[in-house]
Amino acid sequence: MKNNLILGLAAIAMLFSCASDDTSDIIINDNSVTNNNGSGGTTDPQTIFLSGTYTEDLTLDANNTYKINGSLIMASGTTLTIPACMTIEALSSGADVYVAISQGAKIIANGTADCPIVFTSDASNPVAGDWGGLILLGRAPINSVTGSATSTSEIASLPYGGTNDADDSGILNYVRVEYSGGAADGQSENNGISFYGVGNGTVVNYIQAYEGKDDGVEFFGGTVNVNYVSVVNAQDDSIDWTEGYTGTITNAYVKHGASHDKGIEADGYNTDFSNAGGYFSKPTVNNLTIIGNGSATGNEAIRLRAGTQGIFTNVYIEGFEEGFDLDGDAGDNPTGAGVLSDDLMVTDATFVDVILKMKNDTGETFTEADFISGDGNATTTDYATWGANWTNQ
Numbered sequence: 001m002k003n004n005l006i007l008g009l010a011a012i013a014m015l016f017s018c019a020s021d022d023t024s025d026i027i028i029n030d031n032s033v034t035n036n037n038g039s040g041g042t043t044d045p046q047t048i049f050l051s052g053t054y055t056e057d058l059t060l061d062a063n064n065t066y067k068i069n070g071s072l073i074m075a076s077g078t079t080l081t082i083p084a085c086m087t088i089e090a091l092s093s094g095a096d097v098y099v100a101i102s103q104g105a106k107i108i109a110n111g112t113a114d115c116p117i118v119f120t121s122d123a124s125n126p127v128a129g130d131w132g133g134l135i136l137l138g139r140a141p142i143n144s145v146t147g148s149a150t151s152t153s154e155i156a157s158l159p160y161g162g163t164n165d166a167d168d169s170g171i172l173n174y175v176r177v178e179y180s181g182g183a184a185d186g187q188s189e190n191n192g193i194s195f196y197g198v199g200n201g202t203v204v205n206y207i208q209a210y211e212g213k214d215d216g217v218e219f220f221g222g223t224v225n226v227n228y229v230s231v232v233n234a235q236d237d238s239i240d241w242t243e244g245y246t247g248t249i250t251n252a253y254v255k256h257g258a259s260h261d262k263g264i265e266a267d268g269y270n271t272d273f274s275n276a277g278g279y280f281s282k283p284t285v286n287n288l289t290i291i292g293n294g295s296a297t298g299n300e301a302i303r304l305r306a307g308t309q310g311i312f313t314n315v316y317i318e319g320f321e322e323g324f325d326l327d328g329d330a331g332d333n334p335t336g337a338g339v340l341s342d343d344l345m346v347t348d349a350t351f352v353d354v355i356l357k358m359k360n361d362t363g364e365t366f367t368e369a370d371f372i373s374g375d376g377n378a379t380t381t382d383y384a385t386w387g388a389n390w391t392n393q
Helices: 010-016 335-340
Strands: 003-005 026-028 033-035 048-054 066-074 079-082 087-090 098-101 106-110 117-121 134-137 170-178 193-196 203-210 217-220 226-232 239-242 248-255 264-267 284-291 300-305 310-327 344-361 372-375
Touching (some): 170 193, 300 344
Parallel strands (some): 048 066, 066 087, 066 098, 098 134, 117 170, 193 217, 239 264, 264 300
């Protein structure tokens, strides 16, 4: 599919284009658009509607207004550039409305604390699940396949994975995604921001997922490092990893709303497939704060399962029945073995209004002290400072 910008010939094109040719071409005419991708050929002189697969670079103009009205997919070799201060609305139809940055494509979204870039719903009274979310797909390793083989994303059925740890999918700085998690492809649910096999050449600083119906931020393998991540009112897990994710998460703030699941749900591999790569997720997590709704609500802050490993430092957990819930076995899901080998450990943790700090359902024998050292030594991440101005708190 092509996306052609027509400037001087716009008036002629409007006069002689009398019917749809059933293609997926998108024609932008002086801040108006005709979109022939099955959405009825909507034209609005005030808003540029974006959807379809772009095979050329797309640079958004700060003087224009944009709305996503379908699946917007940037093909390999293209770049989507978004200026600071821009708010991009998405049609609040839930299904199949999302932005996907394919393998080999890039997004350059360079906001600032005073001028964040916001993806949000177009509804007058927005709610979680109004639209899909933001998806990045890269060529970094995943453990559900081996070598240069790829897997296919749950959303959009796009390839991801590979052998390039340093793969570069672009830049996300001060980016907020709101009211995401709408069901796509008729059954699957989007997350706020999904990282599929994204490499550590990608720059990610100051991102927020706010009021999402599914997970806030999820890592499907890859090596991407994320600095300053906020997830507020996710209705499923706030931060999720699987498929051998090995990046670093630094300064993360999670706050639960009325509907929620785990603060973190961590899998060593995707149990719906296999651990073909033979290794487990092992991220480094520094300065993590998770705020729940009170210990009487009967929930877990962090679930570690399916053999996941991870090095946690400075973890503050408040308002949960359980702090860490470790699940596994002595077979394919050796979560407990990671504790015994020091591949899964917590250094400096503080628990406030938490009944049980650690629950061991791994089949291995170890004590709380074997898993957590420096109990009571953690402090909260300074969210009041680094989250100021650009987040919904």
